[in-house]
Amino acid sequence: MSVLLDIKGLRKQFGGVTALSGIDLAINEGEILGVVGPNGSGKTTLFNVVTGVHKPTAGTVTWKGKDITGIPANQISRNGIGYTFQQAMAFPGLTVLENVQIATEHSAASARTDFAWPTPASLLDFVGIADLANEKAGILPFGSLRLLGLALALATRPSLLLLDEPAAGLNDRETAALVGLVQQFPAHGISVCVIDHDMKLMQMLCKRLAVLDFGSKIADGPTADVLHDPKVLEVYLGGEL
Amino acid sequence: MIKSVSSLRSLAPVLIVLLLLALVPLFSPSNRFLSLAISAGINIIALYGLSVLFGQTGILSMGHTALVGVGAYTAALLARDFDIGFWVSIPVAGIMAAIVAAIIGIPSLRVSGHHFVIMTFAFGQLMTIILTNGGDYTGGASGLDMGKPVTMFGADLDALPRFYLLVVAFVTISAVASWAIINSSYGRTLRAIRENEKLAAALGINVGRHKIGAFIVSGVFAGVSGVLLAYFLRHISPGQFASFPSIYLALMVMIGGARLLLGPLAGGILVSFLPEVLNLDPVQSRILYGVCLIAVILFLPNGLIAGIADGWTWLAKMSKRTPAAGNVPEAGR
Numbered sequence: 001m002s003v004l005l006d007i008k009g010l011r012k013q014f015g016g017v018t019a020l021s022g023i024d025l026a027i028n029e030g031e032i033l034g035v036v037g038p039n040g041s042g043k044t045t046l047f048n049v050v051t052g053v054h055k056p057t058a059g060t061v062t063w064k065g066k067d068i069t070g071i072p073a074n075q076i077s078r079n080g081i082g083y084t085f086q087q088a089m090a091f092p093g094l095t096v097l098e099n100v101q102i103a104t105e106h107s108a109a110s111a112r113t114d115f116a117w118p119t120p121a122s123l124l125d126f127v128g129i130a131d132l133a134n135e136k137a138g139i140l141p142f143g144s145l146r147l148l149g150l151a152l153a154l155a156t157r158p159s160l161l162l163l164d165e166p167a168a169g170l171n172d173r174e175t176a177a178l179v180g181l182v183q184q185f186p187a188h189g190i191s192v193c194v195i196d197h198d199m200k201l202m203q204m205l206c207k208r209l210a211v212l213d214f215g216s217k218i219a220d221g222p223t224a225d226v227l228h229d230p231k232v233l234e235v236y237l238g239g240e241l
Numbered sequence: 242m243i244k245s246v247s248s249l250r251s252l253a254p255v256l257i258v259l260l261l262l263a264l265v266p267l268f269s270p271s272n273r274f275l276s277l278a279i280s281a282g283i284n285i286i287a288l289y290g291l292s293v294l295f296g297q298t299g300i301l302s303m304g305h306t307a308l309v310g311v312g313a314y315t316a317a318l319l320a321r322d323f324d325i326g327f328w329v330s331i332p333v334a335g336i337m338a339a340i341v342a343a344i345i346g347i348p349s350l351r352v353s354g355h356h357f358v359i360m361t362f363a364f365g366q367l368m369t370i371i372l373t374n375g376g377d378y379t380g381g382a383s384g385l386d387m388g389k390p391v392t393m394f395g396a397d398l399d400a401l402p403r404f405y406l407l408v409v410a411f412v413t414i415s416a417v418a419s420w421a422i423i424n425s426s427y428g429r430t431l432r433a434i435r436e437n438e439k440l441a442a443a444l445g446i447n448v449g450r451h452k453i454g455a456f457i458v459s460g461v462f463a464g465v466s467g468v469l470l471a472y473f474l475r476h477i478s479p480g481q482f483a484s485f486p487s488i489y490l491a492l493m494v495m496i497g498g499a500r501l502l503l504g505p506l507a508g509g510i511l512v513s514f515l516p517e518v519l520n521l522d523p524v525q526s527r528i529l530y531g532v533c534l535i536a537v538i539l540f541l542p543n544g545l546i547a548g549i550a551d552g553w554t555w556l557a558k559m560s561k562r563t564p565a566a567g568n569v570p571e572a573g574r
Binding site: 107 | 435440
């Protein structure tokens with residue numbers, strides 16, 4: 001397994017507040033990695049630094065051997081890293097089809113020719129919202145909106161998908177459907193990194209977990225081991241059960 | 242890619258209206274009417290550009306007549322200093338206004354919303370100050386004369402009915418150009434930026450470049466509009482391009498509706514002719530404009546045309562539902 005995205009010594013300070021204090025994290029090809037941690041542990045900052053929203057104070061982000069530290073947001077997806085947001089998942093005033101058309105039109109054409117879902121229609125079919133193609137995205141129910149967000153990220157033809165709390169606001173049935181979709185990605189050559197604090201979701205999705213607390217990584221390894229790590233239990237449950 | 246059927250349906254009504262308007266000189270209208278119609282048409286050309294910027298990209302400019310001014314002064318200076326006529330002035334003024342528009346657009350990369358509106362307002366004022374203090378070169382506060390008539394194939398287009406037809410032709414070109422932009426993948430990209438800038442960037446769209454691009458496109462329309470204005474009025478002065486006329490332009494595009502192709506046409510005609518039809522003096526008409534603006538923002542946020550279209554679909558739905566509702570007992574469950 002080769003390393004796709006290699007994060008080394010990543011620091012981010014906002015004034016006097018240290019949001020990330022030197023994170024090392026490698027995402028391997030073909031895996032679904034989960035990044036968990038309590039609120040304020042630095043999960044979303046990590047996400048924002050990698051996707052070019054914030055510039056890091058120190059450290060490097062290497063993508064397939066190339067240094068991509070601090071490059072602008074629109075260059076990230078052109079390099080083959082797709083990502084979804086917790087909020088603001090779609091273009092509300094445009095139809096579902098137009099949403100996906102825009103995303104498809106701006107995917108770097110050279111990126112991947114072997115992509116499983118090359119057209120807007122095939123993407124909508126895959127996530128299961130083809131029947132909503134002509135509706136305005138702004139009137140979609142929340143579950144369908146999440147699926148549209150996923151379709152948009154997929155449309156950029158990524159080799160790695162970063163999902164920021166993809167199941168937030170979904171009910172159990174919708175979450176299960178989402179897990180079913182995400183689990184298919186590695187077979188299509190898309191590695192996944194999920195950021196969330198929903199342990200149930202993480203156990204369903206990820207074989208490997210990394211745990212953040214106060215801007216540092218406190219655990220990294222197979223999901224089952226990490227969940228029994230005393231340090232992780234301390235952070236999550238305030239001590240041994 | 243252009244979706245042929247549905248997008249042609251948006252162009253057809255505009256072309257029909259313009260065709261009918263082109264027939265107006267046959268009914269020997271008064272000079273007063275033609276002058277008003279020509280000014281309205283010149284505004285509408287700029288409005289089609291403003292609708293790309295505001296309607297598609299979501300950036301409101303309150304300094305847009307400054308760009309019209311760039312076009313008008315370019316035409317007047319080319320005629321005075323280089324003896325260059327109308328047809329060469331059109332592309333040159335378009336390019337000049339586009340360059341200035343790109344410069345106005347640069348702050349939009351860092352500033353947005355109300356703050357940017359204020360900056361464009363300030364830019365409009367700045368432009369007036371520059372033109373007023375330009376000495377003999379810009380003619381100072383009294384402005385410049387345009388000594389040349391518009392000629393085409395040796396024929397003089399200066400008579401009002403002919404100039405009217407020239408303006409209708411330019412409005413038609415502007416409408417078709419605007420339509421082509423709206424229905425292209427470029428138009429979709431601009432709408433994506435309007436709807437959600439952050440997501441647009443995440444999908445690989447260079448938001449900054451496209452915002453500047455929208456300014457450049459709207460600048461070309463404004464420049465062309467300015468050339469026509471200079472040749473129509475025969476005299477231009479800085480006051481015409483200050484912030485108040487800019488507010489009128491923004492008002493027209495909001496009243497008509499910035500997102501639909503009929504919007505700029507309807508807005509331009511309404512705002513130009515309403516005071517005339519209602520026989521209002523300038524003070525009264527300003528009050529009317531203010532009331533209209535508030536009413537449109539409150540009740541028809543997408544403009545008059547979109548409001549009428551929504552009302553129409555609502556009526557159609559209601560008339561369809563009424564008999565059906567009678568068949569289904571209300572206490573069905």
